[in-house]
Amino acid sequence: MRDGRHMRCVHNSPHGGLLPDYAPHPAIVLKMEDGTGLLLPIIVLEMPSVLLMAAVRNVQIARPTLYQVVKEMIDKMGYEVRAVRVTKRVHEAYFAQLYLSKVGNESECMSFDLRPSDAINIAVRCK
DSSP, X not given: OTTSTTEEEOOOOGGGTOSOSOOSSOEEEEEEOSSSOOEEEEEOOHHHHHHHXXXXXXXXXXXXXXXXXXXXXXXXXXXXXXXXXXXXXXXXXXXXXXXXXXXXXXXXXXXXXXXXXXXXXXXXXXX
């Protein structure tokens, strides 16, 4: 779990009505893929959770968000999102890495430190 290799963002089908539009404490829940089935809830701010739900449901936002701008920058520079990894926890805060690679040249990679909710928001928009 420490290197984030066995985690995957899993969500219920938004068409099944199992994802609430809001909650007292919005969270992104990551599921371990190492056979344990453990869940890691990450509490996020309201706006990143609302924007993530909009992206999952393909709801268009009237004005460009920072996540949309970053997605367009990634596309225009010829990169694609390869992975998001939750890499560490310091006190009660989680840290993540967003990994990008050049389209057609996976050996040309870069990564960025982000909050998990921001990295997931960008990755969802980049499909």
